[in-house]
Amino acid sequence: MKGITILGSTGSIGVSTLDVISQHPDEFELIALTANKDVANLRRQCLRYRPRYAVMADANSAGILRRYLGVELPEISVLAGIEGLEEVAVANETDYVMAAIVGAAGLMPTLAAAKAGKRVLLANKEALVMSGKIFMDAVKEHGAVLLPIDSEHNAIYQCMPADYRDGLSRAGVSRILLTASGGPFRDYPLDRLPEVTPDEACAHPNWNMGRKISVDSATMMNKGLEVIEACWLFDTGPDRIQVVLHPQSIIHSLVEYVDGSVLAQLGNPDMRTPIAHALAWPGRMASGVKPLDLFQIARLDFTEPDLDRFPCLRLAFAAVETGGTATAVLNAANEVAVEAFLQGQIRFTDIPVVVESALDGVPPSPAEALDSILRADQQARIFAASVIGNLAA
Ligand code: NAD
Ligand code: MG
Numbered sequence: 001m002k003g004i005t006i007l008g009s010t011g012s013i014g015v016s017t018l019d020v021i022s023q024h025p026d027e028f029e030l031i032a033l034t035a036n037k038d039v040a041n042l043r044r045q046c047l048r049y050r051p052r053y054a055v056m057a058d059a060n061s062a063g064i065l066r067r068y069l070g071v072e073l074p075e076i077s078v079l080a081g082i083e084g085l086e087e088v089a090v091a092n093e094t095d096y097v098m099a100a101i102v103g104a105a106g107l108m109p110t111l112a113a114a115k116a117g118k119r120v121l122l123a124n125k126e127a128l129v130m131s132g133k134i135f136m137d138a139v140k141e142h143g144a145v146l147l148p149i150d151s152e153h154n155a156i157y158q159c160m161p162a163d164y165r166d167g168l169s170r171a172g173v174s175r176i177l178l179t180a181s182g183g184p185f186r187d188y189p190l191d192r193l194p195e196v197t198p199d200e201a202c203a204h205p206n207w208n209m210g211r212k213i214s215v216d217s218a219t220m221m222n223k224g225l226e227v228i229e230a231c232w233l234f235d236t237g238p239d240r241i242q243v244v245l246h247p248q249s250i251i252h253s254l255v256e257y258v259d260g261s262v263l264a265q266l267g268n269p270d271m272r273t274p275i276a277h278a279l280a281w282p283g284r285m286a287s288g289v290k291p292l293d294l295f296q297i298a299r300l301d302f303t304e305p306d307l308d309r310f311p312c313l314r315l316a317f318a319a320v321e322t323g324g325t326a327t328a329v330l331n332a333a334n335e336v337a338v339e340a341f342l343q344g345q346i347r348f349t350d351i352p353v354v355v356e357s358a359l360d361g362v363p364p365s366p367a368e369a370l371d372s373i374l375r376a377d378q379q380a381r382i383f384a385a386s387v388i389g390n391l392a393a
Pocket of ligand 1: 007008009010011012013014034035036037038057099100101102103105123124125126149150151207208209210211212213271
């Protein structure tokens with residue numbers, strides 16, 4: 001039995017993880033479930049899955065959950081705050097940590113899991129975007145096992161040679177081809193983009209995801225964050241990464257070798273495949289995903305992304321070229337801008353404006369220490385909020 005803690009269990013990835021685990025009850029024991037403020041959902045999950053711990057990041061919400069579970073399931077310990085998240089991430093009973101909190105909030109508990117030498121199933125790409133070097137160093141130093149859950153990175157991982165960590169060139173890898181669906185606005189009239197609503201932006205054609213990553217997919221900032229994520233995971237520069245628009249989302253990414261071979265991983269767009277891969281690795285186990293029907297798919301298309309339509313992708317490439325804290329600034333400004341868009345405060349096309357202003361306004365510094373990264377994150381949030389204030393006025 002492996003003990004598993006799910007950080008962000010009430011979210012889209014969290015729910016898919018619970019689905020896969022419940023198909024293999026003899027192999028996994030749930031140690032902890034966590035959420036931010038969603039008491040009703042975490043309570044329901046606790047009643048159904050009976051973890052040892054339940055954590056609410058928000059202290060008030062933890063108090064409410066504790067009152068319910070104190071009567072219903074007193075054997076579950078209810079913890080609160082970032083301390084509670086870190087406690088369950090490093091607990092002795094925890095072997096595997098699914099890092100599925102959205103945004104910068106996931107960084108500290110995910111880093112704690114890496115430092116405790118856990119198997120980290122990484123969905124929270126923002127942790128690598130903010131502090132890739134610190135995170136990858138912690139994984140190496142503490143013997144953690146890092147397995148990517150992001151479908152593209154999981155695909156790349158599956159197509160990589162066993163010795164890729166010795167350097168991509170030595171392993172014969174020439175390029176990483178990162179696929180992207182292009183989201184709901186791939187072919188949308190450009191002049192109507194300023195008017196799109198949050199619900200339209202969240203209506204992804206192929207994937208059903210949380211609202212923040214859905215908006216990121218619509219702006220293609222998600223692909224930008226994934227380029228940065230791939231640079232850290234596979235120890236490469238952005239020059240070796242080609243983004244490929246592939247509207248069907250069947251090929252989840254490809255690895256090109258010097259001999260002309262290109263390996264791809266295909267499957268139906270369902271996050272339970274990468275989740276099951278990372279849970280069972282180096283073995284395989286069933287995920288509940290239906291088999292791929294190539295005859296029904298019939299064709300696969302590929303085009304180059306248009307950086308005028310998707311300025312966020314250009315900004316992400318620029319930030320990774322700048323290096324240091326620039327990617328943390330990109331990430332933080334984007335989080336604030338996406339939230340403002342979801343709240344109806346700014347237009348969809350204002351998102352890249354806010355991010356670009358923050359990249360121009362917050363000077364980059366080396367990203368060697370967590371303090372400087374967290375400071376840059378805070379500065380970018382303040383800067384982005386003031387830009388949003390001006391745009392909304
Ligand atoms: P979601 O919004 O559906 O769920 C987020 C989870 O994090 C929830 O359980 C929520 O309670 C928790 N959370 C939110 N804010 C928090 C905070 N401040 N403190 C503690 N917990 C908090 O998001 P999602 O779509 O499941 O995405 C989760 C992560 O996985 C993101 O980083 C996303 O980029 C990545 N990811 C998601 C998908 C997908 O298909 N959904 C695919 C690839 C990568
Ligand atoms: Mg992805």
